[in-house]
Amino acid sequence: MALLEQASTLGPLREKIEAGERLDLEDGLAILESDDLLSLGELADLARRVRGGTDEVYFVQNLYLNQTNVCRVKCKFCAFAATRKQEHAYTITPEELVRDAVEQCAATGFTEIHMVNGENPHIGFDFYVDTIRSLAQALPDVHLKCYTASEIHHMTTLSGLTHEEVLRELKDAGLGSLPGGGAEIFADRVRALIAPGKEHPEIWFHVHDTAHRMGIPTHCTMLYGHVETYEERVDHILRLREQQDRTGGFLAFIPLAFHPENTVFERRGWRHTTGADDLKMLAFSRLMLDNVPNIKAYWIMMGMPMAQVALHFGANDVQGTVMRETIFHAAGARTGTEQQIGELVRFVREAGRIPVQRDTLYNELRRW
Numbered sequence: 001m002a003l004l005e006q007a008s009t010l011g012p013l014r015e016k017i018e019a020g021e022r023l024d025l026e027d028g029l030a031i032l033e034s035d036d037l038l039s040l041g042e043l044a045d046l047a048r049r050v051r052g053g054t055d056e057v058y059f060v061q062n063l064y065l066n067q068t069n070v071c072r073v074k075c076k077f078c079a080f081a082a083t084r085k086q087e088h089a090y091t092i093t094p095e096e097l098v099r100d101a102v103e104q105c106a107a108t109g110f111t112e113i114h115m116v117n118g119e120n121p122h123i124g125f126d127f128y129v130d131t132i133r134s135l136a137q138a139l140p141d142v143h144l145k146c147y148t149a150s151e152i153h154h155m156t157t158l159s160g161l162t163h164e165e166v167l168r169e170l171k172d173a174g175l176g177s178l179p180g181g182g183a184e185i186f187a188d189r190v191r192a193l194i195a196p197g198k199e200h201p202e203i204w205f206h207v208h209d210t211a212h213r214m215g216i217p218t219h220c221t222m223l224y225g226h227v228e229t230y231e232e233r234v235d236h237i238l239r240l241r242e243q244q245d246r247t248g249g250f251l252a253f254i255p256l257a258f259h260p261e262n263t264v265f266e267r268r269g270w271r272h273t274t275g276a277d278d279l280k281m282l283a284f285s286r287l288m289l290d291n292v293p294n295i296k297a298y299w300i301m302m303g304m305p306m307a308q309v310a311l312h313f314g315a316n317d318v319q320g321t322v323m324r325e326t327i328f329h330a331a332g333a334r335t336g337t338e339q340q341i342g343e344l345v346r347f348v349r350e351a352g353r354i355p356v357q358r359d360t361l362y363n364e365l366r367r368w
């Protein structure tokens with residue numbers, strides 16, 4: 001029975017993938033509704049290879065920064081944001097941030113800064129430009145992947161500038177690319193439920209479209225595992241695919257599993273996504289997004305054992321070493337980083353793949 005079911009739902013998908021044909025909305029639903037997890041993984045891996053994928057698995061050495069957690073938006077799924085009056089609210093000056101980043105870089109040697117923030121209404125656009133310029137001057141070899149589309153849009157309301165003008169100033173100051181946050185789920189129904197204060201998806205797309213046309217690459221995401229339906233997941237991924245057809249500037253897609261801790265959803269009894277759903281989402285992403293070259297299994301979120309399995313479900317990137325100097329401080333130098341890289345390398349190798357350290361733009365820096 002299970003075999004018959006598999007043949008009837010996934011069989012046509014296999015034919016399409018082998019023929020290099022694009023999957024459609026019904027195919028997307030068939031993938032998400034299938035419980036044949038191993039066949040989905042095998043199909044996703046096939047799709048990855050048919051489209052030119054190799055055995056290489058990428059990771060990057062990066063530093064995560066959040067300059068302010070003060071945010072006006074109040075998304076219901078967010079456990080990070082604060083109002084200015086709350087005790088845990090903070091805003092780090094450009095000087096402090098740069099000092100910290102330079103110290104971290106000396107200790108760990110990262111090649112990328114990934115920075116996202118709250119939409120703080122109490123600081124001006126100049127604050128962001130100063131931050132990027134100071135970081136670029138202090139760390140000229142480090143790629144600055146900073147500010148979600150939502151933050152870029154927030155900067156237009158702070159400054160009165162257009163998306164293009166904001167991006168131009170930031171690019172001239174040293175911005176290299178944009179992370180993919182703020183996408184959540186594009187369907188209006190879901191946005192109204194989980195992030196009613198967030199900008200309309202058309203704005204998210206306009207920022208990415210503008211960035212791509214200006215030569216600024218970006219990333220894209222989906223926050224799944226809350227109130228969205230399978231149809232809304234498929235709709236989300238098809239909208240991203242259409243954007244990539246238009247401008248081709250997405251470097252990677254990162255499916256982000258919803259974490260209910262410390263949100264209103266936790267009080268309502270929401271639970272974490274399961275491993276099966278996470279793997280299915282990776283396979284679904286790889287199968288549907290035929291024009292985005294890299295799909296990330298974010299090991300910090302999934303755990304390395306699950307990320308290892310994900311490498312057989314269409315993922316070809318495990319994101320990277322995310323660390324702070326304080327963690328590995330005592331040993332000095334790069335010991336901590338090397339230990340973490342060693343673990344990543346071991347996991348990737350034992351999954352039967354070739355570990356490759358990359359820069360943000362997927363240029364190879366080192367391989368094992």
Ligand code: SF4
Binds near residue numbers: 072074075081117
């Ligand atoms: S905009 Fe970002 S920081 Fe602000 S509440 Fe929403 S998810 Fe949190």
